[in-house]
Amino acid sequence: MKIAIASDHGGIHLREEIKSLMDELGIQYEDFGCECSTSVDYPDYALPVAGKVASGEFDRGILICGTGIGMSIAANKVKGIRCALVHDVFSAKATREHNDSNILAMGERVIGPGLAREIARVWLTTEFEGGRHQNRVGKITAYEEKN
Secondary structure, rough: OEEEEEEEEHHHHHHHHHHHHHHHOOOOEEEEEOOOOOOOOHHHHHHHHHHHHOOOOEEEEEEEEEEOOHHHHOOOOOOOOEEEEOOOHHHHHHHHOOOOEEEEEEEEOOHHHHHHHHHHHHHOOOOOOOOOHHHHHHHHHHHHHHH
16 A cells, blocks of 8 residues: 655644554555645645545545645545545544545644544555445546536
């Protein structure tokens, strides 16, 4: 599995925690920034990661900002992206099993590093169930194709 990860200025510390987790799990990733603590625009980081995932260059992505909201909104504008904003472990598992989410968004100002690591671990290691859920995801894909 190959992961694209990025954050804006509000998610730098949490991004480092998640990179450390991926190192521990032996998951390959590429960090798309940001490297500064001054204010930056989250779409400048969310959209490139979403594009890399949508193109198939990366299997999944992780985006972090202060709340996760801006990153998830921006990423979901890219055709083929199913970005889930998650702040609890149950939702992390459910969005992989039921929605086949391909990008995880989290907020550094919302959750602490321990919980973020557990959310990311569950999200990274949970497979899509398919079955009845595939039909639902397929309807989203079909809508994207038509519009």
